[in-house]
Each structure stands twice: as structure tokens, then as C-alpha cells.
Amino acid sequence: MENDYVLVTGASSGIGQCIAKTLATSYPLILCGRSSEGLEETRRLLSEARGADGADIVWQYDLSDTMGINAALTDLLKNHGAKVQGFVHAAGISPIAPLRMLKTDVMRDIMNVNFFAAAEILKVLSHKRTNGRTLTRVVFISSLNSRVGARGHSIYCASKGALDSFMRSMAEELAPQVRVNSIRPGRIENTHMTETGSEAFTERPLSDGYLLGAGHKQDIADMAEFLLSAKSRWITGQVFTVDGGRTAH
8 A cells, every 4th residue: 555646636736735745755656737837846855854755656637627637637647557546626816806807718717726626636536437436535725714714715615515515425435445634724824825916805814713823834734634543533524623723602
């Protein structure tokens, strides 16, 4: 099993990149992202974490093209003779705009990357002819906004709510072979969302009720690592809120 891969989407930056770096010493990885430069940077970070180059596979792909995921991922696994034991969906986009200003194609891209891509990838990985019975655990990176609304993030919130609901159904459908869980991060420092977000979203996290202040990418990566490990063997169908106490009151 140590030769089987963990697939991490969104691995070219942010939380996904941090998750990949955290997992690098335990698993060979399939790194999925849109940016070739970002993916190469991730490979460099993984080499530093391991102290040597690994046998990682780079899958440069724009997950907004959901129609092509099945064929692209199936071919990738076949060409590399690879099987996937774990899947972390950390890819996400979050354009900020009131609903009246969102164009339909933008709304579709948000849903495609944040939700439908996860479903399409899991469809491939749970297919016995493609991946055998290798897949055993799945982690979706959701958002606190799947529970708490946010001005200007209506479709983003909807996409994360869909992801959490999908997770529960997949936990039922794929049990007992596969464990499926979600992580709901609160405000995380130094991610694309917080760097490009609205003033209301990015400023003064303590005044917004974050009892422990803003979080770090490593906080989410550590939870993902736990949910992929044997230490979480009796956990499935759950949403883990990692938000510095934001929803404690």
C-alpha cells in the first residue's frame, strides 16, 4: 500500500500545497493544479521536506473542465501504472460579487471546481476497473461558509454546502471500504481568498468572533493528515470544523 498514491487537488498553492507538503514524507503524491509554475514550486517543497526527490506525479489540469476529468484522470493512472489510496479535494475558487453581478458562466465554474470536480474524480477512483479496491479514504476541504453565510459569496457557500452533503452520501455509499470526511476551515491567513477578499472578510478576525485568532494552513493540513491516517479508522461521514472557535458562540 505504501506504493499507492494520494491525490491532492489544488496542490499548486494555498491549503492544497501545504497539505501536499505535510503528506510528502508518508505517501507518494499525485499533484493536481492549474498552474505549472505552482506545481513545480510544490515539487520543490516536497523535495525539501523529504530530503530527496520523490516519485510524485504532476497532473496539470483545469478542474472547471469537468467533462474531461474522467478521461484525463483515467489516462493518467493508466500511463503511470498508478493506483490511488487517498484523495484530498482542496481545489476551490471564490470570486467575490453580489448575486446580481455574477454571470452564469462564473457561477458554473465555481460549482464545477468546488463540487462537481470532486464528484467526477471520486467516480473514477471508486471504479474497480480503473483503481481496483485501492481507495480507502477521502477528505474534502469545505468551508465554514457551508454553514455560515457570507455577503458576496453566495455561490461559493452553495458549492461548499453541496460538497458536505455529497460527503455524507458517499460515506454511506462507499462504506465500509472507504472513509469519507470533510474539513470546514475558518479564516486562514495567507491564502488566495484572504489576500484578494473583501475588507469585511479579511480584517480583524478577533472582532469577528475568532477566539483563537486567524488560523494557518498547517492547521488544516494537520487535520487532513489525521483523517488520512489509521488513527481515524472509525471516523466517516463527519464534518470537522477547524475555525479557532468562530462557531463556539
